[in-house]
Amino acid sequence: MTALGSRLRLARLRRKLSTVQMAERMAVSRDTLHRLEKGDPAIALGTYLRALRVLGLDRDLDLLAQDDELGRKLQDLALEPVATRSPVRSPARSSSASSRSRTKTKAGDGKA
Numbered sequence: 001m002t003a004l005g006s007r008l009r010l011a012r013l014r015r016k017l018s019t020v021q022m023a024e025r026m027a028v029s030r031d032t033l034h035r036l037e038k039g040d041p042a043i044a045l046g047t048y049l050r051a052l053r054v055l056g057l058d059r060d061l062d063l064l065a066q067d068d069e070l071g072r073k074l075q076d077l078a079l080e081p082v083a084t085r086s087p088v089r090s091p092a093r094s095s096s097a098s099s100r101s102r103t104k105t106k107a108g109d110g111k112a
Contacts, residue, residue: 001041002039004039005036005039006037006039006049007053008048008052011055012037012055015055017054019033019034022051022054026050026051027050028047028050033051036048049061077090
């Protein structure tokens with residue numbers, strides 16, 4: 001918020017607008033404009049939008065979420081087919097299962 005306020009202040013100064021002129025065009029007090037330029041998070045978003053409009057920067061808002069790179073990546077991940085896996089046996093189960101099969105074989109031979 002501080003960086004945005006600073007950028008808005010610089011944009012105002014480049015246009016050679018005084019704080020009185022800017023505040024009047026935004027329909028806010030000079031105190032509110034000062035707080036906005038300091039990046040006060042309590043200033044309403046609509047006030048920032050009015051400042052952008054007065055400065056002729058309101059078209060920049062259209063660029064804010066234009067390229068949703070993260071959203072597209074998440075969407076692409078959801079569209080990828082999930083690889084099917086066979087159930088994984090734990091080592092304890094597989095060794096006991098193989099020892100049971102050996103026991104059965106021994107019992108079947110009559111050697112157990």
